[in-house]
Amino acid sequence: MSSEPTPAGIEQPPGILVPLRIIDGESVPEGLVSLLSGSRVVLLGYHKLPEQTSPSQARLQYEESATKALQDTASLFRDADIEVDPHLVFTHKVDQTIDRIADETDCTAIVLPRPAVGMDNLLIAVRGIVNARRIAAIAGPIAAASDISVTILFVRGEQTTDAHVTEVLNEAETTLQDLGVAAELITTQIETSDRPIRKIADVAVDFDAVVMGESESTLLGRLFGQSSERIADRFLGPVVVVTNPNL
Amino acid sequence: MGTESESVGNIGSGESATTPDEITDGAAVTVHQDGVQLERTIGLIGGLAIGIGTMIGAGIFVFPGLVAERVGAAGAISFAIGAVVALLVALPASELATAMPRSGGGYYFISRSLGTGPGAIVGLGLWLGLVFATAFYLVGLGHYATGVLAELGVELSISPVIPLGLIFGALLTVLSVTGTENTAALQNYIVGVLLIILAVFLSYGGLDAVGIVGEPTTPERYVWGLQPLISTAALVFTSYLGFAQVATVAGEIKDPGRNLPLAMVGSVIIVGLLYVFTILVGTSTVGSAALEEAGETAMVEVGRELFGLAGAVAILFAGLLATISSANASILSCSRAIYATSRDRLLPLRASEVNRRYGTPHIALAMSGGPILLLVATGEVELLAEVASFLHLIMYGLICVSLIALRRREPDWYNPAFRMPGSPALPAVGALASFGLIFFMNPVSIGVGFVVMTICYIWYRYYASDVELKNKL
Numbered sequence: 001m002s003s004e005p006t007p008a009g010i011e012q013p014p015g016i017l018v019p020l021r022i023i024d025g026e027s028v029p030e031g032l033v034s035l036l037s038g039s040r041v042v043l044l045g046y047h048k049l050p051e052q053t054s055p056s057q058a059r060l061q062y063e064e065s066a067t068k069a070l071q072d073t074a075s076l077f078r079d080a081d082i083e084v085d086p087h088l089v090f091t092h093k094v095d096q097t098i099d100r101i102a103d104e105t106d107c108t109a110i111v112l113p114r115p116a117v118g119m120d121n122l123l124i125a126v127r128g129i130v131n132a133r134r135i136a137a138i139a140g141p142i143a144a145a146s147d148i149s150v151t152i153l154f155v156r157g158e159q160t161t162d163a164h165v166t167e168v169l170n171e172a173e174t175t176l177q178d179l180g181v182a183a184e185l186i187t188t189q190i191e192t193s194d195r196p197i198r199k200i201a202d203v204a205v206d207f208d209a210v211v212m213g214e215s216e217s218t219l220l221g222r223l224f225g226q227s228s229e230r231i232a233d234r235f236l237g238p239v240v241v242v243t244n245p246n247l
Numbered sequence: 248m249g250t251e252s253e254s255v256g257n258i259g260s261g262e263s264a265t266t267p268d269e270i271t272d273g274a275a276v277t278v279h280q281d282g283v284q285l286e287r288t289i290g291l292i293g294g295l296a297i298g299i300g301t302m303i304g305a306g307i308f309v310f311p312g313l314v315a316e317r318v319g320a321a322g323a324i325s326f327a328i329g330a331v332v333a334l335l336v337a338l339p340a341s342e343l344a345t346a347m348p349r350s351g352g353g354y355y356f357i358s359r360s361l362g363t364g365p366g367a368i369v370g371l372g373l374w375l376g377l378v379f380a381t382a383f384y385l386v387g388l389g390h391y392a393t394g395v396l397a398e399l400g401v402e403l404s405i406s407p408v409i410p411l412g413l414i415f416g417a418l419l420t421v422l423s424v425t426g427t428e429n430t431a432a433l434q435n436y437i438v439g440v441l442l443i444i445l446a447v448f449l450s451y452g453g454l455d456a457v458g459i460v461g462e463p464t465t466p467e468r469y470v471w472g473l474q475p476l477i478s479t480a481a482l483v484f485t486s487y488l489g490f491a492q493v494a495t496v497a498g499e500i501k502d503p504g505r506n507l508p509l510a511m512v513g514s515v516i517i518v519g520l521l522y523v524f525t526i527l528v529g530t531s532t533v534g535s536a537a538l539e540e541a542g543e544t545a546m547v548e549v550g551r552e553l554f555g556l557a558g559a560v561a562i563l564f565a566g567l568l569a570t571i572s573s574a575n576a577s578i579l580s581c582s583r584a585i586y587a588t589s590r591d592r593l594l595p596l597r598a599s600e601v602n603r604r605y606g607t608p609h610i611a612l613a614m615s616g617g618p619i620l621l622l623v624a625t626g627e628v629e630l631l632a633e634v635a636s637f638l639h640l641i642m643y644g645l646i647c648v649s650l651i652a653l654r655r656r657e658p659d660w661y662n663p664a665f666r667m668p669g670s671p672a673l674p675a676v677g678a679l680a681s682f683g684l685i686f687f688m689n690p691v692s693i694g695v696g697f698v699v700m701t702i703c704y705i706w707y708r709y710y711a712s713d714v715e716l717k718n719k720l
Binding site: 090 | 274275277278281282285286288349382423499582583599600606607
């Protein structure tokens with residue numbers, strides 16, 4: 001592992017958390033396996049309980065079916081030669097569980113598991129230097145593994161200097177290339193808007209998946225946090241949310 | 248029925264008294280041998296809120312009038328005696344809980360250290376004890392709801408106390424089955440609001456009593472003598488039943504080695520101080536005769552005396568919150584007690600079943616709510632309180648005995664993160680005090696308590712005599 005490049009301190013292949021409500025029958029949506037083929041998948045099958053129910057009580061009843069469903073799901077990833085680490089957790093607080101598992105397994109991104117129709121192009125939305133490096137470190141292996149084109153999107157405001165825009169886009173591009181994405185597959189797109197989230201959502205419609213950052217305090221908050229949630233509202237494919245993008 | 252009971256039979260294969268299961272405890276998670284993880288989600292504040300929220304309803308909002316009637320201002324001493332006994336049990340309970348941070352609390356410790364027989368009496372007794380306690384809180388709630396109606400000027404030809412208690416009881420039971428919103432945070436806020444209201448009342452009332460604000464007043468009537476003080480302590484001991492409920496969710500407490508002892512001991516100390524001050528302030532402010540006359544809602548008169556109508560309304564509101572919080576917390580603990588015993592096959596496993604739609608233990612909750620409503624219908628506040636105390640005191644005494652037994656045996660699995668000081672002397676005193684308090688109760692309460700205990704034992708001999716729980720972790 002140590003010989004691999006670790007851009008922005010993110011180990012390669014990067015760990016991506018896939019949370020699934022396993023007992024409610026949520027399964028891996030179509031296209032997600034191939035999206036994650038260059039990543040290390042941490043599969044979190046969780047069951048959220050009302051506080052009236054002790055987790056051990058739910059385990060008593062659901063363990064068998066949940067374990068089977070989780071193993072079946074894990075084998076989908078294994079069959080595609082993806083390193084997968086399944087976890088089954090009974091919990092009252094999903095955000096606490098997601099944070100703990102992500103921390104224990106060194107996951108720097110979480111995916112909102114939704115179907116991808118095809119997997120031809122990927123949009124990554126960047127904002128600053130560190131942000132660009134971290135997001136590209138997650139997006140790189142995704143794009144490199146399936147040889148798909150990547151568009152780096154920078155939504156600038158009135159105040160943004162051209163130099164900054166160029167620097168950020170270059171940073172993302174270099175990181176992507178370091179991670180094996182062919183230069184000819186990378187394009188950049190610059191938009192100007194006071195409402196970057198809305199703009200990203202508008203652009204995302206033409207893509208199969210989005211990788212973006214979110215700096216909410218909890219992972220679940222990030223997943224359903226302000227910006228990623230508003231994009232997820234309008235963009236119906238998988239969204240990979242990179243945690244602490246400005247770290 | 249056929250297929251359903253079959254599937255219920257199968258689900259136990261993972262965890263049961265007959266298949267031991269290696270468990271690793273982390274601060275935030277319990278990991279079973281097969282890799283399944285159970286998240287620990289209740290922090291110190293949550294644990295304290297369970298303890299305080301369960302206890303505070305009774306001691307402050309129901310008992311002051313009843314205590315004034317018996318011993319006047321000396322009731323503060325009775326509450327202090329209760330607090331000391333509760334602390335003597337909270338310490339060993341904390342040690343045992345850190346060694347066995349599992350659902351079921353006192354039942355779990357006793358069945359694992361003393362065996363199935365005592366475990367069954369305590370486990371089934373805890374279920375029924377909580378049924379009595381919840382019924383008691385609901386009758387108190389009925390009194391406060393009636394007070395609200397009276398304040399609103401609603402005149403009724405019959406006393407609405409019991410009907411209101413029944414309505415709230417049924418409502419809480421239905422909500423506990425169907426409500427999947429997270430109300431733990433709400434419970435924390437309720438307890439916080441209560442503590443603030445009480446702090447304001449007690450500090451103002453205290454200043455008033457010593458003469459800094461207004462004329463100094465003195466508690467005008469004391470009843471001295473060991474017998475009345477201790478028998479009153481036995482009655483009000485129901486106000487200290489909540490700390491052990493923290494242990495019924497021990498499996499869900501984060502960092503149990505630290506948080507369980509702090510939550511249990513801390514909640515006893517906090518409510519104990521509040522109770523003692525409440526009696527002192529109450530008897531100084533309006534006198535024990537007025538408290539006695541106002542009965543279960545005596546505190547409302549104290550509020551009225553100190554702050555006028557606004558004070559009365561604030562206390563009525565606080566009383567409603569407190570008794571609802573106590574009843575709600577006890578119904579949930581009750582369902583945990585049923586789960587713990589049914590997991591060990593002392594009750595049919597079916598009782599642990601989780602509802603597919605709501606994810607709640609509907610059968611256990613019904614087994615709590617049903618008998619609770621029957622008892623509310625009796626409306627016997629003191630009897631309900633004393634039987635609840637009786638059944639808990641048996642458990643408390645046996646918790647102390649369990650600690651002494653485990654300290655003597657020191658089995659391999661016994662590695663508590665917290666070790667209480669003064670063993671075996673302190674737990675021995677705790678056991679004697681717990682059992683001793685029973686003899687100061689009303690003979691009828693003792694009789695009912697014994698009948699319930701005997702039924703639990705007969706049930707065990709008949710239904711579960713082949714279950715072996717000692718040392719089965």
